[in-house]
Amino acid sequence: MVSAETTPVTVDFLSRFTSSDQFEKVFREGMSLVEETANYLDGPGRQDARMLDRHGAVAYATESMRLTTRLMQLASWLLLQRAIGAGEMSQEEARKEKHRISLTDIGRGNPLSGSEQLPAGLLDIVERSLSLHQRVLKLDVMLNMQAKAEATEQSSPVNSQIDRLAAVLKVGRA
Structure with a gap:
């Protein structure tokens, strides 16, 4: 009988994901959308907003606020994941910070009076931000x-018993 000491191997999806090309693509997209939005709202968006009537202006201001809030929450989430993946923050520290990020309250929102006047440039950025949000x-x-x-696996009474038996028998779990 061959007995080899082995330790359980858990694939750390988070660190693998945050170092992947897929995450980098999503990260770049998110950060670039933040920059593009700031440039639009400070530039062409200001001119576009001046051409709206009172209802359109309120809809523009509301949608701009929704957009910037959504993008800041998404950017915070992306930066948090990157920090965890880079080892700059532990999972425990991340759990403490994560409660400050709300991904559920930043969706489309209720329809606005005057929204039919919203400029195409703003609507395009809004739709792309909603896609990124999803x-x-x-x-x-x-x-x-x-x-x-992982928490369930670590706290499982069965796993605890198997670990104790393995320790007594001096064998590793596969």
């Missing part, structure tokens, strides 16, 4: 599922 929500769900699975 992708980040899916990624967040996946990461949360992994974290819960």
Whole structure:
């Protein structure tokens, strides 16, 4: 009988994901959308807003606020994931910070009176931010599922008993 000491190997999805090309693409897209939005709202968006009537101006201001809030929450999430993946922040520190990020309250929102006047430039950025938001929500769900699975695996009474038996028998779990 061959007995080799082995330790359980858990694939750390978060660190693999945050160092992947897919994450880098989403990260760049998010950060570039933040910059593009700032440039639009400070430049062409100001001229566009001046051409709107009172209802359109209120809709523009409201949609701009929704957009910037959404992008800041998404950027915070992306930066948090990058910091965890780079080892700049522990999972425990991240859990403490994550409660400050709300991905659920930054969706489309209720229809606005005057929204038919919103400029195409703003609407384009809004739609792209909503698309990014949906992708980040899916990624967040996946990461949360992994974290819960790891916590369950670590706290499982069966795993605890197997670990104790392995220690007594001086064998590793595969």
